[in-house]
Amino acid sequence: MTRTLAFPAAAPEAAVEYFSAELGFEVDPDDLVQDLExxxxxxxxxxxxxxxxxxxxxxxxxxINLPYRDLTPETTAHLDRNLVYVCYCESTVCNAATKGALKLAELGFKVKRLSGGIAGWIAAGYPVEGDKAGGMRCAC
Structure with missing residues (x-):
């Protein structure tokens, strides 16, 4: 048996459920940039x-900037609970987006995470704002 098939593929119905749920948690940079543009x-x-x-x-x-360390009922009281908050951080090796999305969800907000973070966004050639001096870093 091949390593690829050492564990059988899920039934199509289970795959639909799994991948639909996964897409409910993340958005990719291409979809986001197309919407923004x-x-x-x-x-x-x-x-x-x-x-x-x-x-x-x-x-x-x-x-907008909502540092995950600062998310509390008080600091989020002004946020619209009808919106989805698409969280991002530095890259796939940074988990500030995950921590931010978790805190917002715990506070009752709908959330998604941007795949690849700002590093993935920049690598794809999408526009950024800011001073961009000193290179990328996590800073979370």
Whole structure:
């Protein structure tokens, strides 16, 4: 038997359930940039969950900064609970987006995570705002 098939593939019905759920948790940079460039921003907010200095350095245009360490009922009281908060951080080796999404979900907000973070966004050639000096770093 091959290593690839050492564990049998799931039944199609189980695969539909699994992959549908996965897509409910994440959005990829290409889908997001297409929405942003087309002005389709109703229903969601892009959220940088790292520290303010990372946000100042490089951010997705239109993103807001909600450092995950600062998320409390008080600091999120002004947020619209009808929106989906698309959280991102530095990259796949940073978990600030996961921590931010978890805290927001615990506070009752709908969330998604951006695959690849700002590093993936930049690597794809998508636009950024900020001073961009000093290279990328986690800063979470």
């Amino acid at each position: 087309a002005g389709r921003t109703d229903g969601y907010v892009v959220v940088e969950t790292r520290a303010p200095e990372a946000f100042a350095h490089a951010r997705i245009p239109g993103a």
